[in-house]
Amino acid sequence: MKTILMDLQGTLGGDPLGDISSFEFYPKVLKGLKLLADHGYRLVVVTNQSRISKGNISKEIYEAKKNEIVLEVKKFGISNLEFYCCPHTRDDGCSCKKPKTGLFEKANSYIKIDKENSYMIGDMGMSDMMFAHNIGIKKILVLTGVGAGSLNEYRDTWIKTEPNFIAEGFYEASLWLTNNS
Template sequence: MKKAIFYDLQGTLGGEATASIDSFAPYPFAKEALALAKNKGYLNIIITNQSKISKGILPLDVYLREHDRILNEFNSDELLIDEFLFCPHQSSDNCNCKKPKTGFIDQCAEKYSIDVSQSYVIGDMGKNEIVLAHNAGCKGILVLTGGGKDSLGKFRSTWADYEADMIAENVLEAIKSI
């Protein structure tokens, strides 16, 4: 069976936690982290919540243009990203893909024969990525970039029943330690 790392996008691989997608730029260490994960035998899968699409704040075509730009940026030197999945829904849509729901992880686990117990979710929002890790049976790493520090501070109550398996300075430090 394969193993995978499921990454959040904004605040984890680059950009800011809640900023507009068209301002997204990868952190300087993001590609090194993704390459290191590949060398350690992991599939690299990005899962991002983009509820601004269903709320009508972010037009789908604008999002898709940015999605392609970001994917090309990560994959420009070598193929670092295996899947890049986005959820356009808001909570009231009752989808199964909006983090912390596990739809995308379940789908990838089936497609690639991934052992989720040997896999990780890495993100800067405890209520999304750490709860997702728990729901999917993966290990969860909270990074301190983006909204990570606030997740441990003023937003800790939004995921009070959960604990990260690890807290890392950033995604590169996270990959180094797994």
């Protein structure tokens, strides 16, 4: 199935370096999600939430906020938003922390992802763009969150790959996708 894998914080909204508890959507993101859903894309959030493992937020707080986000999206007419979360730190040695591919493998085992017609949208080169590179899918870097810094002063952390498109934000990425795929 054609799929949009997307980062949460810094891409869809919230503090790119914070935790999910204070998440709020950036302007026009819900409109972009609706556009992608209406074009038949499976919508999959893949998020690193290491503050769970560090003890800064509980799994229950994460789940409650995730459920609020899903409910807000449903009120906007989008019923197919999925979440896959890595709660680990780098030191935990997991296979799911982006740019490792465990979150993709989990989502792919649930419904087969058509890599040729799927994209990753994210703001962080060293995790989101490298995650897409490691999977072998197309990538869109958004300049929200830490996207501008990823593209400029931190470009060396993901020099192995190039984004297929650079967008001002998620809505612009969704417009480009629906017009070019």
